[in-house]
Amino acid sequence: MKILLVRLSSMGDLIHTLPAVQDLAQQRPDVELHWLSEAGFADIARLHPFVKKVHTMKWRQWRKNLTQAETWHEIGRLKTALQEEQFDFVLDSQGLMKSALFAKMAGAPIYGLDKHSARESWAAYFYRQKFVVKKGKNAVWRNRALFAQVFAYTMPEEQTFGLTVPETGRLNDLKKPYYVALHATSRDSKLWPSENWVALLQKLNTDHNVKVYLPWGNAAEKTRAEQIAANLPFALVCEKMNLLQAADLLDKAEGVMGVDTGLLHLANALDKPVVGIYTDTDPVKTGVQVSPWARNLGNVAQIPTVEEVYRVLMECVAAKKNNNKAV
Template identity: 40%
Template sequence: MRVLLVKLSSLGDVIHTLPALTDAWHAVPDIHFDWVVEEGFAEIPGWHPAVAHAIPAALRRWRRDWRSTRAERHAFRARLRAQRYDRVIDAQGLIKSALVARQAIGPRWGLDRASAREPLAAWTYRHRVRVPREQHAVSRTRALFAAALDYSIPNTVADYGLARERLPVPSTAPGDLLFLHGTTWPSKHWPEAYWCELMALAAADGLRVLLPWGDETEHARAERIAVAGAGHGFVLPRSGLGELAALIASARIVIGVDTGLAHLAAALGTPSVTLYGATRPDRTGTFGEAQIHLSARFPCSPCLTRECGYRGASVVRPACYEALDPARVWAQTRETMSGSREMAHGA
């Protein structure tokens, strides 16, 4: 069976789709997926054995330069229509993903109006699936795949199915910890002063901390955080997603905000402590074993907004992180590292 999967972005959403692929891989004989994904994440499908081809899309870039990318867009559409698929599954539920799925040849499946993130997308599907919104994104996608491919949802722990041997060998020595300090929403940023304090606590325990970054703003912040480590903090060179995945996989533990790389850590089975203020871990948090969620205890949290709108007195911004200080985070980190060692020795 040949299936076209449309899940374009973001990094966390792409990662959340992987357990459904594993379910289908085990449930349906000879199933293979082609996966339409934003070009920045196109290497991820290749880490899963159920994916035959990744089909990169560049919707964001094409919108910025519509006229000069005409030939590229036509080639993309021709590739989607090069064969008939047994199923076309839009696992994103957005108008843009539905329009991409509509260009392919084959019966289209997606979430119904009550379940999709953008209800109008449901009108483009031939088959619609209702999935409760209160479930985690991983569980919702597993349910969609089970309905579209006609098997029962497995009563098993989510298996991301990533083949670590497909990851590149990193050029940087592994670290004990990775600090994932970068994220898109201002409301999800843990205060820089807290990161510096956390770095000092890790350095006092003699731990090597790696600091990735994605743009110049994050690079400058990583440099400032590293200074607090007194020789124990190391700012990574600009790294591709595959190399970052390999470093995450080799770390003892990851500490991060609600960002795509934190979900990648969960997919790779790396113990993680993830910090939540504006967002809800029960719906879109890291999902899997050894994943610790620390949520800010604050009256307006989670607000689910990009900008902190709190107008009361607070010592940090976003204000909700006043209730999630470095001492609490480090205590949980040490407890998680200790538990991981005990599990390893027990095995």
């Protein structure tokens, strides 16, 4: 059975779909799974070895150039490529009009959420088969519940992401042991004060003699990283990285602390000790998947202190080490 999964964006949405892919790999190994995603997030899909092929679209670019012939040529080439695969059906797990329209390009029956379960109810009118998934649950659970219904298996009790960083994403010469500080996010109100980062990094180095890497995604984030690291010789501002390289950096870390950002969820998916630092969003809605080694701190207008973040980070690191010893 050859299936196309449509989950286009954003980074967090793709990451929250991965446990469902892991369930599918365990319960239905006969399925050949392809994935259609926004090109900028395609590396997230490539982190799961069960995904045989990743197809990419560029809607964020195309929508700005809809009057140009080349845009429509690219859309046409994607449509041809998808139809040549001859999928048995398409699963649109995003439940948007946009995702439903791209799912339709494959020329196969589309399955998805019913109008009461989808994020945009009109998307359900494109679906051959529709499934009810209770709202109010977190995104990971909703994806897993949808997959279990579509592919006719009972959702496993254990939730895992099942990720593997491919060889093409491996980084060399990382200075171990190290932590990763995810200081950058999409909105200034979600930032943690720079002086807090400096104090936290200093305490980590003083107590544990470790390096700390600071990744970034644009010029403003790089400047912020350089400012934090300015007087901290053990703090290392990363080179520009793609998502696979960022995954490798996170995967080899002793622990990760970060604000509300996609890379925080990626570290969580890689099963690392993680502390989410929330200052302007509710972690019940956008936080990491909680475990003994993954915790959320803060909330709207509730900024965690340096001491609180450090203490919880050390608790998470210890819990992960104890779990590894017990396995």
